[in-house]
Amino acid sequence: MLTIAGRKFRSRLFGGTGKFSSPEVMKEALAASGCEMVTVALRRIDLNNPADDIMSVLDRERYLFLPNTSGARDAGEAIRLACLARASGGGEWLKLEVTPDPRTLLPDPIETLKATEELVKEGFKVLPYMNADPILALRLQDAGAVAVMPLGSPIGTNQGVLTRFQIEIIIAQAQVPVIVDAGLGAPSHVAEAMEMGADAVLVNTAIAVAGDPVRMARAFAMAVEAGRIAYESGLGAVSKDAAPSSPEDGLGFLR
Amino acid sequence: MRILCNGEAREIASGSRVTDYLNQLGLDALSVVVECDGKILTREEYGSHELQDGAVLELIRFVGGG
Amino acid sequence: MLPPPRPRMGLASCVSPMFVIPEFSALQAAISRATEADVLLALHSDRPGLAGLAALLSPAAEPHLGAMAKRSAAITSQRFGRTIQVYAPVYLSSFCANRCAYCGFSADNTIERRVLTLAEAESEAMILHQRGFSHLLLVSGEAPAKVGVDYLEELALRLRDRFAALSIEVQPLATEEYARLFRAGITAVAVYQETYDRDVYKQVHLAGRKADFDYRLETPARAAAAGMREVGIGALLGLADWRAEGLALGQHLAWLRKNYWRTGLTVSFPRMRPAQGEFKPLLPVSERDLSQMIFALRIFDPDVGLYLSTREEARFRDGMIGLGPTRYSAGSCTAPGGYGLADAGGEQFEVGDSRSLAEVSVVIQQKGFDPVRKDWDAVFQVQGDR
Numbered sequence: 001m002l003t004i005a006g007r008k009f010r011s012r013l014f015g016g017t018g019k020f021s022s023p024e025v026m027k028e029a030l031a032a033s034g035c036e037m038v039t040v041a042l043r044r045i046d047l048n049n050p051a052d053d054i055m056s057v058l059d060r061e062r063y064l065f066l067p068n069t070s071g072a073r074d075a076g077e078a079i080r081l082a083c084l085a086r087a088s089g090g091g092e093w094l095k096l097e098v099t100p101d102p103r104t105l106l107p108d109p110i111e112t113l114k115a116t117e118e119l120v121k122e123g124f125k126v127l128p129y130m131n132a133d134p135i136l137a138l139r140l141q142d143a144g145a146v147a148v149m150p151l152g153s154p155i156g157t158n159q160g161v162l163t164r165f166q167i168e169i170i171i172a173q174a175q176v177p178v179i180v181d182a183g184l185g186a187p188s189h190v191a192e193a194m195e196m197g198a199d200a201v202l203v204n205t206a207i208a209v210a211g212d213p214v215r216m217a218r219a220f221a222m223a224v225e226a227g228r229i230a231y232e233s234g235l236g237a238v239s240k241d242a243a244p245s246s247p248e249d250g251l252g253f254l255r
Numbered sequence: 256m257r258i259l260c261n262g263e264a265r266e267i268a269s270g271s272r273v274t275d276y277l278n279q280l281g282l283d284a285l286s287v288v289v290e291c292d293g294k295i296l297t298r299e300e301y302g303s304h305e306l307q308d309g310a311v312l313e314l315i316r317f318v319g320g321g
Numbered sequence: 322m323l324p325p326p327r328p329r330m331g332l333a334s335c336v337s338p339m340f341v342i343p344e345f346s347a348l349q350a351a352i353s354r355a356t357e358a359d360v361l362l363a364l365h366s367d368r369p370g371l372a373g374l375a376a377l378l379s380p381a382a383e384p385h386l387g388a389m390a391k392r393s394a395a396i397t398s399q400r401f402g403r404t405i406q407v408y409a410p411v412y413l414s415s416f417c418a419n420r421c422a423y424c425g426f427s428a429d430n431t432i433e434r435r436v437l438t439l440a441e442a443e444s445e446a447m448i449l450h451q452r453g454f455s456h457l458l459l460v461s462g463e464a465p466a467k468v469g470v471d472y473l474e475e476l477a478l479r480l481r482d483r484f485a486a487l488s489i490e491v492q493p494l495a496t497e498e499y500a501r502l503f504r505a506g507i508t509a510v511a512v513y514q515e516t517y518d519r520d521v522y523k524q525v526h527l528a529g530r531k532a533d534f535d536y537r538l539e540t541p542a543r544a545a546a547a548g549m550r551e552v553g554i555g556a557l558l559g560l561a562d563w564r565a566e567g568l569a570l571g572q573h574l575a576w577l578r579k580n581y582w583r584t585g586l587t588v589s590f591p592r593m594r595p596a597q598g599e600f601k602p603l604l605p606v607s608e609r610d611l612s613q614m615i616f617a618l619r620i621f622d623p624d625v626g627l628y629l630s631t632r633e634e635a636r637f638r639d640g641m642i643g644l645g646p647t648r649y650s651a652g653s654c655t656a657p658g659g660y661g662l663a664d665a666g667g668e669q670f671e672v673g674d675s676r677s678l679a680e681v682s683v684v685i686q687q688k689g690f691d692p693v694r695k696d697w698d699a700v701f702q703v704q705g706d707r
Contacts, residue, residue, distance in 0.1 A: 016321035026319065041320025044261040044313065045287065050280040055317040070320050084315050087295045088288040138582050155321065172368060175579055182321075204321035248387035253640025254608045 002199055004177050005093075005125045005146035007064070009036050012194065013224040014066070014179065015217075016204025017041075023057040025213055030063070033207065033217035037064040039095050041071070042081055042088070066127070068095040074108070075115035082119055094119065095149065096128040105155040109136050113143060120144035129181055132163035137170045137178075148174060149202065151182035152193065156205045158185025161192050171197040187223030194227025195235060256308040269308075273301040276312075288315040340542060340576045345518035348375075348565040348572075355379035364388055369621055374571040377617035378564040386613060393616035393645040396623045405685050406626075406648045406693045407678060408456035409449045410490075412657040413437050413476075415667050417462030419529030421515070423557065423593060423600040425655075425669045426462040428529065432667030435657045436467040439475055446480050448660040452652065452678050455485040455695040458511065460655075460669075463492035463531060470498045474505040481506030485695040488551070492530065493540040499547035510544035511553035512537065513589065517569035518561040521603070525560060541573070545581035552577065552584055553628070558611065559593030559602025567614045571621050578622075587626035587648065588618055591670075592633065608637050612644070619645040635674040638681075642688045649692075651681040 002009040015035040020026035030038060040055060055065075067085030072078035078098050085094060096119065098111040112128050113136065119126050125146045130136055132150035140148055150170055153159035160183065161167060171178050177199035184190050190201045203220050210216035256269050260276075267276055273296065277284050289296045290313040296304055306312070355376035363373030364385065376382060377389060414436035417426040425432065437445065446457060459476065461468040468491060477487055488509035489502065499510060516522050519534055526532045541552045554573050556566035574586055592611055593602040606614075615627055629638055629646040631653040638649065654660050655669040674681075682692040 017319035018321045020319060039320055040317040042288070042315050043318045045280075045282065045316050047261055047263060047265070047280065047314075050282050053283075053286060053316065054319050056286065065317065067317065068320050083295055084288045084290065087297070088315070088317065089285070168368075173579070173582060202321075248390075250644070251387060251390055251612070251640070253636055254612060255634075255637070 002177065004127075004200075009200070010034075011036050011221070011224070012200040012228055013190070013221055014038065014200060014202040015207070016202065017055070017058070018204055019208035020213065021208075023054045026054070026208070027057045029207055029213040029217040030058070032214045032221070033203075034221045035063070037066050039066045039068045039202065039204070041068055042084055043071075064093065065091075066093050066095050068097050068129075069115075070097050070099070072098050072115075073100040073111075074098060075111040075118065078111070078115040079118055079122075082115075082122075082124060086124070092123055092125045094124045094126050096126050107131055107151070109133060112136075113139055116140050116145050117143045127179065132166035132170060134166055134169040134173060137174060141174060141176050145176060147177040147179055147199075149179045149181040152180050152189065153183025155182045157183050158206055159183050160185055160189035161196075164192075164196070167193070167198070168196055187219045190220055191223040191227035191230075194224055195230050197231055200224075256306075258306055258308070258310040258312055260312040261314055267306065271306050273304050273306065273312075276306065277301065277314075280314075282314070286316055289313070290315065338580060340538060340573065340580075342517050342538065342569055342572060345520070345561065345565055345569070348517075348568045349562055351375045352379045352564045352568060355381050357381050357384075360385055363620065364392055371568065371571055371575065371621075374617055374621040375568050377620055378567045378614065382613065382617070383609075386609070386616070389613065389616040389620065390644050393619040394643055396619055397643065397645050397647065400623045401647050402691075403643070403689060404691045404693045405642060405646070406456065407454065407682070408458055408486075408488075408648060408650055409452075409454045409678070410458040410460050410630075410650060410653050410655065411442065411445050411449065412460050412655055412659065412669065413442055413472075414461040414464060414468045415657050415669070416464040416467040417529075418464045418466075419462075419531040420527040421529075421531065422525040422527060423560065423602075425667060430667075434667070436461075436464075437657050439472065439479070441658060441662065442476055443479050445658065445660045445662075446484070450483055453694055454678065456488070457484050457486070458488045458490055458650070459507075460490045461492075462669075463529065465492055470494065470501060473502055473507065477502060477505040477507045488553070490553075493537055494543070496543040496547045499544045499549060503548050508549065509551035509553065509585075509587075510541070510549050511555070511587070511589065512540045512544070513553075513555035513557060513591065514538060514569075514573075515557045516560040517556060517566055517573075521561040541577060542581065545577060545584040550585055551587060551626070552581075553587040553589055553626075555589035555591060555628075557591050557593060558606040558614075559604060562604060563606045563610055563614060567617055571618065574618075574622050574625060585626065586622075586624075587628060589628040589630065590615065591630065608633075612641065615641070615645045631672045631674045632670060633673050635676055638674050639684050639688070642685060642690055649681060649685070651676060651678040 011034045013035045015030045015033050015038045017038050069078040069081040082094050098108045099105045100108050107129050116126050116128050127147045128140050128145050129149045137148045152161040179200040180193040180198045181202040184203050185206045193201050207213050207217045292311050352375045359376035360382045363369040363376045415426050415434050420428045486508045490511040522534050544552045627646045628648045630650050685692040
């Protein structure tokens with residue numbers, strides 16, 4: 001069972017609510033995914049169309065809403081969004097995203113760390129979205145983040161776990177759960193992340209823009225389970241050279 | 256009187272409370288976050304806070320996001 | 322130059338976690354369960370983990386010593402290059418308040434006791450400086466009245482400009498005391514648990530502050546919390562089952578890495594040699610055993626510094642160059658004043674390799690390695706008050 005900040009999750013797949021073709025498709029796909037936590041963003045209400053409330057289709061009893069600070073370009077904006085999220089009854093959970101570059105949407109490490117330090121002091125349960133930098137992961141953890149969310153590849157690019165070797169280091173060193181987020185484009189990608197030992201994954205784009213999002217959500221759910229079971233069952237060693245009986249060349253000096 | 260709401264100029268009746276304006280827009284208070292002149296209001300304050308002329312209002316809600 | 326490092330006084334939460342070592346018998350059980358399949362898995366894994374370490378320490382790994390040596394050599398080469406870092410110990414004092422059954426300095430041994438004055442200690446250090454050493458290990462018996470924090474602080478301030486690194490192997494100190502010494506120029510702390518077996522520990526540590534197993538166990542964490550660049554751990558081989566000591570060391574390393582990730586770590590392998598008091602090792606450790614332990618720890622932790630001191634014979638030390646160890650002492654005297662003073666008095670242990678730095682360096686070079694005398698620069702260290 002996965003535990004983050006004292007809360008247990010049966011599913012290690014977290015969902016995103018963006019980019020779906022309609023609220024109904026989003027609702028069905030998330031249900032098919034089996035996920036228990038979904039990210040949501042904060043935006044101004046469209047005064048010309050105030051009834052349009054995509055999130056009203058989701059049952060807040062079933063899903064823990066994880067507000068994100070998407071749109072924030074620096075720590076100050078992220079902190080403001082965090083406060084707005086909390087005021088909306090979103091609780092203290094927060095996915096911290098500080099992305100000053102709208103083209104790549106890569107997270108700013110310095111602003112992310114600054115915001116994490118400040119928000120932890122304010123009582124937030126911060127899950128920072130970050131580039132797969134092992135030292136940054138340690139710094140965020142030391143600052144009190146309840147998990148770390150290193151990217152597999154840039155948001156929406158569906159390229160999979162390009163940051164594999166760094167994520168392995170993060171997983172080996174982390175004392176908090178590691179949730180691989182962003183760029184996971186296919187079920188095989190999430191299986192790979194889970195086989196590496198990731199505690200969970202977050203998938204949004206790949207499900208939302210699939211031809212059949214509901215079936216794709218199910219495929220991702222199965223892949224997360226498969227990857228996790230494989231990890232827990234002890235994967236066989238990848239041998240770089242054959243292992244014959246061992247001659248003791250070079251040990252003749254031992255007495 | 257005039258207020259600025261989500262960056263747009265809007266005319267509202269004097270003495271309006273936040274709840275009145277939300278009702279006018281057909282918004283459920285539970286799904287909206289209100290920031291007035293840079294300060295986030297609590298739900299209780301929606302009913303008591305009287306809007307002044309020139310107030311800067313931000314009405315925020317959860318939307319889909321990754 | 323560089324901004325001073327923040328002393329780490331604990332994690333974001335106010336209470337620092339404590340290192341807990343499993344029962345020695347549980348460690349032994351984990352090792353004895355290991356099969357050849359486990360050994361092969363560990364040998365080929367990038368992250369063998371503690372289960373892999375247990376397998377590599379087990380009897381099942383013995384037929385694979387050659388493969389372990391090869392893997393250990395490859396990892397060492399990758400992480401450390403073809404280098405061996407050289408250092409020398411300076412014994413400051415043979416006074417000791419503890420009675421440890423195995424040690425030449427034990428309080429109930431009748432040996433000539435000596436504590437160097439600061440001037441004498443400085444002079445010993447300068448002899449080593451002349452010989453080419455830039456890393457010193459300041460050693461003393463555990464007698465705070467003779468060699469206390471004030472003494473060490475003053476000595477560090479005197480020596481810091483002439484040596485790249487100063488480590489200490491003295492009595493366990495409090496975090497604040499380590500922080501003081503760090504500011505004065507001490508960069509590393511070595512403190513060996515001697516044995517991770519509580520029962521044996523009680524039997525051999527008869528009196529003195531050292532009898533407190535847990536206080537000693539927590540010492541590496543205190544030194545790390547104080548900001549020391551490096552912390553060294555070790556077990557005295559021969560006291561208890563070496564395989565389980567190896568696994569305990571692995572546990573300790575893993576815990577320190579998680580909780581003090583900024584701190585460099587090293588392991589030493591003091592293996593019991595004849596000493597005053599004629600303590601015979603309870604469970605003798607052979608050279609083969611020692612090499613298996615070294616290879617296993619290297620495979621388990623590619624980044625840990627591994628010491629091989631002059632306790633060991635020249636032949637063994639030469640053979641191990643490139644196979645795992647990364648730090649060698651040379652020309653060591655284990656009696657205070659032994660480098661320069663005629664009446665140096667009692668040794669802590671007999672040296673197995675009495676060659677000079679120059680002689681050892683030649684052999685290191687012949688084997689295709691570079692004897693590194695200086696790995697850091699004192700000027701980067703935060704400056705203390707003068």
